[in-house]
Amino acid sequence: MSSAVLPPRNVLVTGASGLLGGAVADLLEAKGHKVRTFQRRPGRPGRDSVSGSVADRAAAVRAVDGMDAVIHLAAKVSFTGEWYEFEETNIVGTQVLLDAAQAAGVRDVVFVSSPSVAHFGEPIAGAGAGTADPGRARGFYAASKAQAELIALARNSSEFRVTAIRPHIVWGPGDTQLVERVIDRARSGRLPLLDAGAALIDTTYIDNAASAIVRGLERMDAAAGRALVVTNGQPRPVGEMIAGICAAAGVAAPGWSVPGKVARGAGSLIEKAWLAAGKHGLVHDEPPMTRFLAEQLSTSHWFDQRETREVLDWTPEVSIEDGMARLARHYS
């Protein structure tokens, strides 16, 4: 990694209340930048922050005021929900924020996206990033992020530079998206392996995801206009990742397996039932299985990292094995 010292800048981080947003804000500060955060809830005490929705024009205008750069992580991430909810936060929110940023003279934007915007249910082995396609992306989350990424990259110009960084399956201590769910379900015996659990998947340890996103800003000369998938570059069988997380948390790994085909079918049904039940206030958490999740767990998705590493001049610092050790310390 280049050790060149970059001049400190004023950087807005949206979605900073999440694990990854928080890590990005911390890393920026550690590198000497001035950070402001923008999230729904009140920000961390002692840090410059704006509360509100990214889709709220007035809040967005306040947030970008005086900023040199924006790292946009705020998004609705869920396996279920209604389309209008995703559209509001992920598409409208991005448009509003970018309008405000451009008007305020912000120079650089890192749009944090997802590899799922360009992949459509087939096994992926060593593929490049690909172009986002809202029409083919699987599920409302991926479709809305695909649309938002296209909007963001279309604004890239020499005056207003935009890059899209797509970290793939971020995990680490404190992660509620993947780690906590795996542990909860394993503990209650609700987590099966799909097929042989052999589908090879890429994941990204939290610190690596954060450092790659910050590199996106630092290497904007090379990264502008591009979409880059970020991973640990260490694909693993999905069953092994799940077993590793369970072992770190001290719970038993799933000992049963169902055919992926069955799970994908069942996922569709459960998803619909959960959504209906949620409307009636019967359930509040995420469904145990969705079609999208079943696909993610039963088909390979790992990526060619050569372009990412070259453009960002970056390599992950924490290996999967070290990450698992840190996770185990977190739960001990």
Added chain:
Amino acid sequence: MVEELWPGVSPAWSSFVRVPSTSAVDVPGTVRKWHVLDNGPDLAAAGVEPAGTLLCVHGNPTWSYLWRTLLAAGASADKPWRVVAVDQLDMGFSERTGAFRRLADRITDLGDLTDTLGITGPVVTVGHDWGGVISLGWALRHRRQLAGVVLTNTAVHPAGYSLPPALKLALHPAVHPWGTRSTDAFIRVTHSLASPALPAPVREALALPYRTAARRAGVANFVADIPAVETHPSWRALNTVAEGIRRLNVPSLVLWGPRDPVFSDRYLRDLLERLPASSVHRFEGAGHLLAEDVDIASPIFTWLQTAVEAPADSALRRAEPLRPMLAELDERAGDTSPAVVDMAPLGGSEGAAAQPRTLSWAGLAERVNALAAGLAAAGVRPGTRVNLLVPPGIELTSLIYACLRLNAVIVVADAGLGTKGLGRAIKGAGPAFLIGIDRALIGARALGWPGTRISVSELSPARKRLLGVRHSVEGLIADGAGNDVPWHPADPDADAAVLFTSGSTGPAKGVVYTHRQLAAMRDAIKDTYNLRAGTSLVAGFAPFALLGPALGATSVTPDMDVTSPRTLTAAALADAAVAVDATTIFASPAALTNVLATSGQLDATQRAALAQVELLLSAGAPIAEPLLAQVQDLVPKASLHTPYGMTEALPVTDISLEGIRAAGAGNGVCVGTPVSRAEVAIAEVFPDGSVGDKPLTVPNRTGEILVSAPHVKDRYDRLWITESHSSSIDGWHRTGDVGHFDDEGRLWVEGRLGHILTTADGVRTPVAAEQAAETVDGVGRVALVGVGPAGTQVPVAVVETVPPARRAGTASSELTTAVRSRVAELVGLDLAAVLVLPQMPTDIRHNSKIDRTALADWASRLLAGGPVPRLGKGRR
């Protein structure tokens, strides 16, 4: 019109030529209108001078369109060639003359055309189907400008044979007019012979000139002009061509699609008998419309460069004095000590409780001479190919030396290839004689393998008839006994043997050795291992078994099924050693593994015999040091060696057990230093997997291993393209293995070129990681394979566990962690996954080489997700 209807053809190539005819069928003064495709305008536009002209002649029922790839390639070649592809009269878009043009007319027609076109300078003819005969007819009449001939699926002498059923049907009076003229059935059937199937636009373009019955008259006449009997009007013209080409002294290239129901392999054999110096490539899987099935342009222009533009100087061959393979046998013709011993004659499986059989040097010499005389009487001549489907032992040894005596060419493909692989090998080599044990003769009969059949055992008249057997070995010996005609010494540079590769690295390939090269193999082994007359060896490894009499060594074949080395027991090995007071043992690692597993059965006599062994060679695949160390306990006095080599060069290097220990662990398997008179080098492998063209001997650089030695093969048999590739670095054989030299000049083999992993961090070879993984407790054999696209593959270890896993799939987390951390620590490679299998897929011949292609394919499918896939054969 041209661009739309004739895909692949430039409009500038198409032209019509008015040609005064001198054919007997035309009245004097007749002018005929020809259509030709000619890339001359392209060359003129580029202002380049062609090296010569390719004159391309189509068959029936195609037209010049067939040659379009040659026109394009000729204009863009480094040294451009003018390519003129003609539409024969009554065919394609040339004139419908209304006359029945026979072979002699057509040859004259073609000469008329080239006169009109004013083609001077060197010409290479290119022909397909019956166009091949016409092109050769032109060649014989234009010897002064003829520079070479290229033939694709053609026949010059069908008369000697009965016509193939497909043609017989086409010629049948009831079928002929209907099949060829009234309907387009003949045309459609011919086009359906393409494999893979023709794209629709190409099929349409090929059929374009033959849309109506009137335009198909030539198609019908062509078929009717095939001289099936001597009374046919074209018989003499055909015979003139067929015999005339024997005197052609220009380079010839024969490209062949064996899946051709009309021009089958027997026409290839006939052609090669007439043009024995031809470069030949048989495209396994391709058919009659070869130019449509495969790329013929690249090999033709490569061949033009090497054979026609800059022919190799054959006088460069070193004319060293040669000690013939039979010298030792001849000198010991009066020696009554044992030369060969069979512990279980004919494999032990065909006779109940077979007793060991011994033949003295005198007995062997007499048997070989009698057999040679008998074979000669049966029609075996110098250069005749004789396929030996006989297990190692006295019978095989006698047959090999009898054939060498006759200067016939032995074809040896072992049953380990499996019926399909064996059949493919035999058809490819096209032997004129097939000598086999009963099982082989049954296969030959059932599957139609070529060659006059000779049985090793005496058969009842009924069984002889049933199996189509013409002679028996004992009968030939009786016929030839007492013959004392002096034998002609061998031409040192004539073919002596075609040996087949194991098929573990692709379809089995025939490898041709000359007498000089076979003798050099004998000398390399003799000098490297100090084998002297008086040595007695146990031949538990088939390829070396044939060398015993040439080495002057007494050889014994142990009681085992040689097609399955794992059947060699310790007792069988020891009994063989006892029988000849063996000083030397040749065996494969798989055989030695079983010997160790069964060593508890040995009695005191057997152990004592093994204790006398001075040299043990483990050949065929690398052997692990711990296994070799255990073998040492069985043969305490012996020096243990393991040669590295391949069917194409045997051996290349050698290392002893002490050498293996001294070398220690490293990246790959240390195979030691080159054997007597062999040179080894490497050609660098670049990050994208491509290979450099300079032989290097610098240490610590990984590359493709190259070998140069007098005992390297002459060529691959009828695989001219494969041969060109393997010898593309002048003076060296490219082994397809990768490795490096260490600082002491020892060679380390890191795996197959096809098995390298092209990771994001560069090219990695598998062996070091495999060895690291094998040090983990409970792990047996390991294969490292790459999963994912070239350039960004991830490494995956496939593991055989001890005890074997019950199911194939991902390894347990404990095993995964242990293997991954060991490989990371020792080799610095991050394994994406560790998979387990109950048993590795291996090649049949040695039971030792792991089929990594099949494994990589399986691992890729498993790791893509979904149910555990079945392990198939490797894609080749």
